[in-house]
Amino acid sequence: MFLELDMAGDKPIYVQLKEQIIEGIARGSLRPGDDLPSVRALAADIGINLHTVNKVYQQLRQEGYIQIHRSRGVMIHPDGFLKADKTYRTNLKATLRPLIAEAIVHDFSAEEFARLSQEVYEQILTKEGGEDE
Amino acid sequence: MFLELDMAGDKPIYVQLKEQIIEGIARGSLRPGDDLPSVRALAADIGINLHTVNKVYQQLRQEGYIQIHRSRGVMIHPDGFLKADKTYRTNLKATLRPLIAEAIVHDFSAEEFARLSQEVYEQILTKEGGEDE
DNA sequence: TTTCTGTTATATTAGTAGTATAACAGACAA
DNA sequence: TTGTCTGTTATACTACTAATATAACAGAAA
Structure with missing residues (x-):
């Protein structure tokens, strides 16, 4: 992926990760229906803990950005734009x-x-x- | 003053306090040269600790919003607008x-x-x- | 049945927010 | 000169969050 995390800076890395995934969706690098890496794969890829990735995925799911299926994995929400309610x-x-x-x-x-x-x-x-x- | 702090919410009270002082300057309720309460007076007024107020004042000073004089107290920076560099x-x-x-x-x-x-x-x-x- | 997937539980370390007390030091007024 | 303001510094404590480390549980698919 296109991730650049600043481990030293003030901003928590789970916030950085979340923001970068949302920006990836915004600019079209991540499209509705695209798969995201598993929590373990992404954690290993960027060298952080599984729980940190999991926290990000849970928040993104609750806010409607992604869908999570128990053993099929994670994907960008297929419905496209979110409602600006x-x-x-x-x-x-x-x-x-x-x-x-x-x-x-x-x-x-x-x-x-x-x-x-x-x-x-x-x-x-x-x-x-x-x-x- | 015009302060309303939410002690329960997620946002730290020192951040709330800082933001509300800046907004007070923005809308003209606090004008260049105006005195601000002493750290002890303000802390007692809103029922928080002296150090929490002091942290806010230090940050506001460093960012150019206020001036602090050792034993004369605190005032809104007399120069008016800050530089948008x-x-x-x-x-x-x-x-x-x-x-x-x-x-x-x-x-x-x-x-x-x-x-x-x-x-x-x-x-x-x-x-x-x-x-x- | 093995091996993915997310999920849950527990524990630990480090850092921040906020409080509590106390003391120090400059300035100014009575 | 002596109080009494002012900001400042130091220390310590509690509570919470960020992040990690291990481990185990449970659903689904090859």
């Missing part, structure tokens, strides 16, 4: 709130914030790394 | 990246993401709570 929108707004408050204090207009978001959007879809311009 | 922009983009990847999987266009950000922007500036529409 009110719960999702409310949570996203709550997450954005402190980021946008920070941006305001840094003299960012809503338009500048939108422009920067647009850049990130395209970075993801064009499969660029996040190393900046 | 390249480091800030790079960090913001790195923070947004997983949020936007999620949004893409939820079939959000860049425009919808921008529109939702705009809503949050106005919620903050018009001093609305985050209880949603």
